[in-house]
Amino acid sequence: MNIAVVLAAGEGTRMKSKYPKVLKKALGKCLVEHAIDAARKAGVEKQIVIVGNGGDLVREHVKSFDVVFKDQPIGEGQPYGTGFAVMQAVDEIKDGDKVLILYGDVPLIKSNTIEALFAELKNYEAVVLTSLVTNPYGYGRIIKNKDGDAIKIIEENDANEKEKKIQEINSGIMVFKGRALKNALKEVTNDNIKKEYYLTDTIEILTNQRKRVGALVTEDFEETLGVNSNSQLSYITDILRRRIIEAHMAEGVEIVNPDNTYIETDVVIGRDTIIYPGVTIEKGSTIGEDVVLRGDTRIHNSQVGDRSQIESSLIEDSFIGEDVKVGPFAHVRPNSNIKNKAKLGNFVEVKNSNIGEGTKIPHLTYVGDADVGKSVNFGCGSVVVNYDGIKKTRSSIGDDSFIGCNANLVSPVRLDGNCFIAAGSTITKDVEEYQLAIERGEQRNIDGWVKNRK
Secondary structure, rough: EEEEEEEEEOHHHHHOOOHHHHHOOOOEEEEEHHHHHHHHHHHOEEEEEEEEOOOHHHHHOOOOOOOOEEEOOOOOOOOOOOHHHHOOOOHHHHOOOOEEEEEEEEEEOOOOHHHHHHHHHHHHOOEEEEEOOOOOOOOEEEHHHHHOOOOEOHHHHHOOOOHEEEEOOEEEEEEEHHHHHHHOOOOOOOOOOOOOOOOOHOOOOOOOOOOOEEEEEOOOHHHOOOOOOOOHHHHHHHHHHHEEEEEEEEOOOOEOOOOHOOEOOOOOEOOOOOOEEEEEOOOOEEEEOOOOOEOOOOEOEEOOOOOOEEOOOOOEEEEOOOOOEOOOOOOEOOOOEEEOEEEEEEEEEEEEEEEEEEEOEEEEEEEEEEOOOOOOOOOOOOOOEEOOOEOOEEEEEEOOOOOOOOOOEEEEOOOOOOEEOOOOOOEEEEEOOOOOOOOOOOOOOOOOOHHHHH
C-alpha cells in the first residue's frame, strides 16, 4: 500500500498567529490540504497526519478527509525533530508499504513528482527528493558515493566548509520501503547541535546497513518551498496563482491581465471565456464557455452559465444561467437561482430567490426569499419585503407580471401571472391574474401652499 505521513505538528512561531501554520490558506485551501490533495492524486491510499500544536483545530478542519491522525507530544521536556514526528506513525506502517513523507507547510509539491518518487523506489530502500540550487545556505546537503547513491544528508549547522559548498540540497520529501523506515527509525538519536531527532539521519543509517538510497532531482525547485512566515506565504500563494492561471489559459481561457486576476483551486472555466483585470473566482466555482467577467467581480462557490456577462458584482453560493447579465454593482446572495436570459442591473440585490427566464430587475431593487416567474419586470426601487423583524417569509410572483417603481411587496404575498402593480404601492394582499393592484393615498394639490410657507 502507498502511504503518506504528513507532518503538521509545527508551532509556526514566525507566523505570529494564534492558528496553526498548516491552516493558513493559499488559493482557497489550507497548506496541509494542498499536501493531502497532491498525495491523493498520486494514488496514495492511506494518509497519516501528525498533529501537535493546535492539533484540535487541524483535526476539525481536515476531518472531512479520509485520514488517520496521530498526536506528537509537544511542550517542555518533549523530544523534537522530524524523525520524532514520523515515529508517531510507525504502528500504522507495515513492512511491505511504500511510505511517503510530506510536510503540511510545503504546498507546491506536484502529484506527478510524487508518482516519480514511488516509481524510483523499486531500485532503492529509500529515495530523497533533491534540488540543485546556486545558494544552498540553510539547507541540508546531499552527500553521494561514486555510484550516485545518497549516503548521507548533512544539516547546515553540522556541515563542514567543504560540505557547505555542495549545491544539491534536501527537500525534506522522501519515500521509504516500510520495513527500511521502521528499522532505521529505531537507530535515530538526537546526538547533534540542536538535540533533535532528524529524519535525515535515516539515510546514513540505511547506508550503514548496506541499503541503497536514491536521490531524485526535481526540475522545479519551487516544489520544495515551505512556509515559515507571512512573506513566504504570500510568495507561495502567487506561485500557485500563476500555475492555475497558466493552466486555464492553456485550455482556451482568455485572461487579459494574469498579474491582476485571482483564481483559486478547484475552479472550472470553459473555453473562450474572457476574464478582465480585477476578477476573483473562488474555490468551488464553475464558469461556462464564452462568459465575460469584468471589473471587481467576485464569484464564490457558484455556477455561471455559457455566454453570461458579469460586471463588478458579487455572486455567492448561487446559480447563474445562460445568457444572463449581472451588474454593475449587483449582489447575488446565497441560494439564488438566476435563470437563462435574466438581467440583474445596477445596485440590485437578490437573496435566496428563484428568478425566472427573461426576468428583468434593472436597478435599485431588493428581492429576498421570492419565487419569480418568467419575463417579470421590476421597476426602480421596488422591494420584496421578506422580514417583519421576527421571521422571514416567502412571496411568489407569476409570469409576465409588472412591478412598478418604488413598490413594496410585503411577504407573504402571492401575485398570479400578468399582474400589474402600480408605482408607489405597498401590497399586502394576494393579486389575481390580470389585476391592477394600487395602494397609495389620494393625491391632493393645495393652491398657494408654497407661497404661504415662505
